[in-house]
Amino acid sequence: MRARLIVQLAIAIAACGQERDPQQALAHAIQLHQAGRIEEAITAYRAFLKLEPEHVEARSNLGAALSHTGRYEEAIAEYEQALKRAPSNAGIRLNLALAYYKSAQLARAVSELIRVHEARPDDRQPALLLADCYLQMGENRKVVDLLTPLEPQNTDNRAFSYLLGTALIRDSQVARGQALVDRILRDGETAEARLLLGTAEFMARDFTKARKDLARAAELNPRLPSVHGFYGRALLATGDPANAQAEFRKELELNPFDFDSNLNLGFLLRQDQKHDEAMPFIERALKVRPRAAAARYQLATVYLAKGQTAEAQRELEQVVADEPGFVEAHVSLATLYYRLKRKSDGDREREIVRKLNAERQAQQPGARTSAMPAPAPNSQ
Amino acid sequence: MIIGRRGFLAALAGGLSPARLRSASPWFEEVPPSASGISWVHENAMSEKRYLPETLGPGCAFFDYDGDGWMDIFLVNSGGCDFYSPPRPLRHALYRNNRDGTFTDVTEKAGVAGGHSFGMGVAVGDYNNDGLPDFVVTAYGRVTLYRNNGNGTFSDVTEKAGVATPGWTTSAVWFDYDSDGLLDLFLCSFVDYGTDQHLSCGDNKLGKHYYCIPRVFRPTRSYLYHNNGDGTFRETGRNTDIERALGKALGVVATDINNDGRLDLFVANDTVQNFLFANRGEGRWEEIALPAEVGFSENGQARSGMGVDAADFDGDGLQDLFVANVDQEMFSLYRNKGDETFIDVAHANSIAQATRLLSGWGLKFFDYDNDGAVDLILANGHPDDMIDLYSSQVRYREPLLLFHNERGKLRNVSADAGPVFSKAFAARGLAIGDFDNDGLPDVLVGNNGGAPVLLHNRSAAGNNWLGVRLRGVACNRDAIGARLSWSAAGVRRSRLKTAGGSYLSSHDPREILGLGRAAKADWIEVQWPGPSRLVERFENVPVNRYIELREGQGKRRDPHIG
Numbered sequence: 001m002r003a004r005l006i007v008q009l010a011i012a013i014a015a016c017g018q019e020r021d022p023q024q025a026l027a028h029a030i031q032l033h034q035a036g037r038i039e040e041a042i043t044a045y046r047a048f049l050k051l052e053p054e055h056v057e058a059r060s061n062l063g064a065a066l067s068h069t070g071r072y073e074e075a076i077a078e079y080e081q082a083l084k085r086a087p088s089n090a091g092i093r094l095n096l097a098l099a100y101y102k103s104a105q106l107a108r109a110v111s112e113l114i115r116v117h118e119a120r121p122d123d124r125q126p127a128l129l130l131a132d133c134y135l136q137m138g139e140n141r142k143v144v145d146l147l148t149p150l151e152p153q154n155t156d157n158r159a160f161s162y163l164l165g166t167a168l169i170r171d172s173q174v175a176r177g178q179a180l181v182d183r184i185l186r187d188g189e190t191a192e193a194r195l196l197l198g199t200a201e202f203m204a205r206d207f208t209k210a211r212k213d214l215a216r217a218a219e220l221n222p223r224l225p226s227v228h229g230f231y232g233r234a235l236l237a238t239g240d241p242a243n244a245q246a247e248f249r250k251e252l253e254l255n256p257f258d259f260d261s262n263l264n265l266g267f268l269l270r271q272d273q274k275h276d277e278a279m280p281f282i283e284r285a286l287k288v289r290p291r292a293a294a295a296r297y298q299l300a301t302v303y304l305a306k307g308q309t310a311e312a313q314r315e316l317e318q319v320v321a322d323e324p325g326f327v328e329a330h331v332s333l334a335t336l337y338y339r340l341k342r343k344s345d346g347d348r349e350r351e352i353v354r355k356l357n358a359e360r361q362a363q364q365p366g367a368r369t370s371a372m373p374a375p376a377p378n379s380q
Numbered sequence: 381m382i383i384g385r386r387g388f389l390a391a392l393a394g395g396l397s398p399a400r401l402r403s404a405s406p407w408f409e410e411v412p413p414s415a416s417g418i419s420w421v422h423e424n425a426m427s428e429k430r431y432l433p434e435t436l437g438p439g440c441a442f443f444d445y446d447g448d449g450w451m452d453i454f455l456v457n458s459g460g461c462d463f464y465s466p467p468r469p470l471r472h473a474l475y476r477n478n479r480d481g482t483f484t485d486v487t488e489k490a491g492v493a494g495g496h497s498f499g500m501g502v503a504v505g506d507y508n509n510d511g512l513p514d515f516v517v518t519a520y521g522r523v524t525l526y527r528n529n530g531n532g533t534f535s536d537v538t539e540k541a542g543v544a545t546p547g548w549t550t551s552a553v554w555f556d557y558d559s560d561g562l563l564d565l566f567l568c569s570f571v572d573y574g575t576d577q578h579l580s581c582g583d584n585k586l587g588k589h590y591y592c593i594p595r596v597f598r599p600t601r602s603y604l605y606h607n608n609g610d611g612t613f614r615e616t617g618r619n620t621d622i623e624r625a626l627g628k629a630l631g632v633v634a635t636d637i638n639n640d641g642r643l644d645l646f647v648a649n650d651t652v653q654n655f656l657f658a659n660r661g662e663g664r665w666e667e668i669a670l671p672a673e674v675g676f677s678e679n680g681q682a683r684s685g686m687g688v689d690a691a692d693f694d695g696d697g698l699q700d701l702f703v704a705n706v707d708q709e710m711f712s713l714y715r716n717k718g719d720e721t722f723i724d725v726a727h728a729n730s731i732a733q734a735t736r737l738l739s740g741w742g743l744k745f746f747d748y749d750n751d752g753a754v755d756l757i758l759a760n761g762h763p764d765d766m767i768d769l770y771s772s773q774v775r776y777r778e779p780l781l782l783f784h785n786e787r788g789k790l791r792n793v794s795a796d797a798g799p800v801f802s803k804a805f806a807a808r809g810l811a812i813g814d815f816d817n818d819g820l821p822d823v824l825v826g827n828n829g830g831a832p833v834l835l836h837n838r839s840a841a842g843n844n845w846l847g848v849r850l851r852g853v854a855c856n857r858d859a860i861g862a863r864l865s866w867s868a869a870g871v872r873r874s875r876l877k878t879a880g881g882s883y884l885s886s887h888d889p890r891e892i893l894g895l896g897r898a899a900k901a902d903w904i905e906v907q908w909p910g911p912s913r914l915v916e917r918f919e920n921v922p923v924n925r926y927i928e929l930r931e932g933q934g935k936r937r938d939p940h941i942g
Contacts, residue, residue, distance in 0.1 A: 208770050239707055239737060239774040271679070271710075273727045301679060328680030331670065335680075338671040338721075350670050357652070357682075364596045365579055366572065 022051045026058055033065055041065050056086045063095060072103035090119040094126055104257035104287045106133045124154070131163045136259055137289060143167035158184055162192045169200045191221030199230055207237040223254060229261040241268055259288040263295050275302050293323040304332060312336055327356045406798025407839035408823065416834050417482040420455055420473035424829035425464045426765065429580050430589040432573065433520040433548065435763045439501030439884025440826040442813025443513045446532055450477035451813040451888050453824060454502055454515065455832055461498040461521045463578055470495050472517065481816060491533050497521030501809065501884025505554025505563045507607055509857040518549035518567060542613045545603050548573050553880030555634035555643045556856045557659055559910025562607035563856045566645060568629035571597035591764055595651040599626035602647065621667035627652045633881040635690035635699045638720055641913065643861050648685030648703050658720065674701055674714050674722050683709040689881035691745035691754045694788040699876060704740025707762060707774045711735040729790040731783065738778050739763060741883040742810020746821050750843035750894030752873050753785035759807035759825050777804035800835060813888030819845040819924060821892055826885070844895040847926030848904070850877065854912040854931060858889055861909030869898035890926060899923070906934060
């Protein structure tokens with residue numbers, strides 16, 4: 001008790017001192033920050049900024065401290081205020097982008113990172129971060145376009161090779177992607193190499209091989225971003241939803257805003273009729289990709305299952321407006337209209353389902369064809 | 381179900397408890413070929429090219445072809461077709477029941493060997509109301525209608541009857557859709573498999589051909605034949621939703637989903653939405669699967685529907701539906717909400733969880749322990765014989781599953797049902813029938829490329845039962861569409877005599893009414909199907925034996941059963 005009183009007294013004295021000497025107060029805040037006493041640093045920065053609200057460095061530091069504690073929205077507000085005073089400060093903008101990135105506001109992160117990358121074209125960090133944002137948003141071609149010019153000076157950078165290789169493979173440029181895999185493999189068996197291999201195999205629908213390589217990648221480095229997510233997808237594709245769920249959860253522990261893991265886990269939970277449990281994962285997937293029709297559709301089906309017809313209708317109508325060829329969404333919308341006794345609307349959607357299915361069927365090879373493409377089998 | 385005071389007390393006393401039924405011996409015991417005399421083995425004709433018909437059969441049936449009161453067995457085989465020339469003659473098999481647990485092969489004598497098309501399934505029905513069961517064999521190739529000559533032989537009357545159906549037919553059902561007292565015929569048609577060159581799917585990751593997912597083939601229309609009453613049929617599905625609904629039909633059950641006295645059809649399609657054809661009377665059919673919420677998964681996807689059945693599993697007087705799908709899709713148990721819509725309650729009945737990794741074919745609601753409530757059996761097996769190499773969890777051979785009905789809720793009791801439920805099969809068809817007339821329904825499973833499995837039911841020591849053979853007079857002879865109600869120890873139950881159900885298979889036409897611990901049935905009422913729609917009560921009926929109830933010989937009552 002006595003010791004605590006002494007500490008409190010010291011803090012009170014220090015605070016009195018800050019009021020008298022702003023520079024000393026800032027130095028103290030920085031000292032606390034550097035010592036890892038983040039909450040105290042935040043208090044100290046705020047106290048200082050009451051005295052000097054225009055101080056860019058202090059506001060930026062406060063943003064960094066807030067980010068450190070996961071309070072990204074507050075951090076973003078501080079960075080934005082700092083940037084009003086110093087709009088050309090690329091460092092603060094990079095921090096702002098990181099706060100957006102970490103809070104899964106990828107579109108905003110991207111717009112900030114583009115500006116940072118333009119300001120610092122030779123800086124690898126914003127380029128890689130921007131590439132990772134694109135990758136998470138499914139914009140594989142943009143990753144390729146962004147990183148390809150930087151390839152010559154990054155031949156030995158494993159993270160660079162990994163990002164570009166992944167994007168190439170996901171963009172179906174498998175041969176080029178494979179070359180980057182080989183580059184990583186030159187360093188011996190690494191988690192990154194196994195992950196890339198597994199990803200390539202997954203994209204080529206060789207789920208059995210993908211499962212093996214991804215399992216090995218997870219074993220080599222269980223903290224490698226996206227390794228559990230992809231392993232989970234491979235397990236799902238090879239008929240092991242229980243272990244897939246576990247892998248998605250592992251991924252989300254490390255990377256809470258991984259789109260595919262959130263969506264797949266939400267889907268599996270919804271399929272198990274654990275609707276309330278599914279909802280936050282689907283919502284988080286939508287936070288990463290707000291217009292992703294697959295995620296919006298899953299959200300709608302949860303609403304539908306829970307009897308929240310107004311919300312389901314809003315989502316489904318939006319999904320079919322955005323993606324008129326989304327058959328399952330038309331099925332669910334027809335179901336919803338029939339439930340609401342809107343027969344003519346239901347019939348209209350049903351007719352769309354029929355037409356879309358007929359179009360899909362027409363694209364199948366059917367019988368009596370001489371050319372025999374190989375459609376994908378179940379669970380292969 | 382209405383439970384009176386006596387029934388309630390009986391239930392409390394444990395009359396409905398499954399724990400009372402357990403005995404040291406397995407509930408279902410496999411009867412080996414050496415004991416049954418059934419030595420026939422299905423030839424699936426598996427080829428390097430993996431032609432799709434190879435993996436879909438066979439069906440099987442329990443029926444009393446010689447009218448001696450004992451269930452005989454029919455097993456469907458493949459046969460010669462445009463992609464397959466058998467190295468040795470292949471034939472179906474008809475086994476006569478020797479009334480001692482063994483069977484004798486009478487196929488040749490009966491004239492039902494077939495072999496001239498790639499057989500799929502069988503549906504039994506007395507279409508000419510002569511009291512002798514006839515049957516149709518579906519096929520990739522030629523459908524065959526066998527008329528029972530009444531002397532232990534059959535005649536192929538396909539052309540004469542006008543039911544020669546092109547393409548690839550699978551499950552079939554006999555039912556009287558227009559209540560004229562004659563059984564009509566619905567034939568499921570699968571995909572357009574071509575006539576000269578068949579699509580091959582390959583190579584897979586092993587560099588081999590594999591069985592195509594039916595998605596790649598074009599859908600077809602199924603066939604409804606109206607019985608003209610003179611031994612001929614005419615197709616009446618044309619210009620109705622039955623013709624317009626193009627599907628890839630594998631399973632069908634005829635049931636009455638809206639209690640309007642007309643039999644409707646629930647059809648399972650593979651990679652196409654299921655169909656629910658509501659019979660609106662006067663030859664009008666309305667396909668209502670989507671508004672009824674039985675066409676697609678909850679995720680809006682068409683699944684790989686295969687086996688189907690219908691029964692009032694929760695005792696609310698409404699026919700519920702069941703459909704089995706391929707692995708990862710889970711099977712669906714659709715509870716009838718009473719307004720021509722359904723809700724999938726597979727999760728709440730532990731079915732979805734149990735079937736996630738399975739692919740289901742033959743299945744049937746039946747009261748295996750005679751406690752009065754319908755239970756469920758599922759026969760499973762993956763269509764792709766190489767699936768073990770691709771999947772970490774899914775297997776080609778899969779276990780049978782048994783669910784026990786406990787006050788309207790199904791519980792997976794497979795682990796308790798006997799060692800055969802720990803084995804794995806490439807199961808396809810499944811038929812229910814009491815082959816030893818002990819009042820306990822037995823099970824016959826058709827295995828792809830293997831011997832059939834005959835399961836002897838020994839589950840319900842102490843429960844009483846009443847076996848009923850309905851004999852229609854004004855209505856169809858098999859009384860398909862009749863509604864049975866009975867009371868035992870104050871517990872009133874009812875059952876609709878549906879037709880079809882399962883996959884490629886046909887069942888014992890007799891109804892076994894489970895009485896539980898009740899020593900007698902208070903009464904039985906039968907609401908006969910049209911044209912009479914008579915409601916008759918039968919009293920002082922004996923128990924633990926089979927009886928025949930004949931239309932017009934009961935005590936007439938007002939039609940209030942439901």
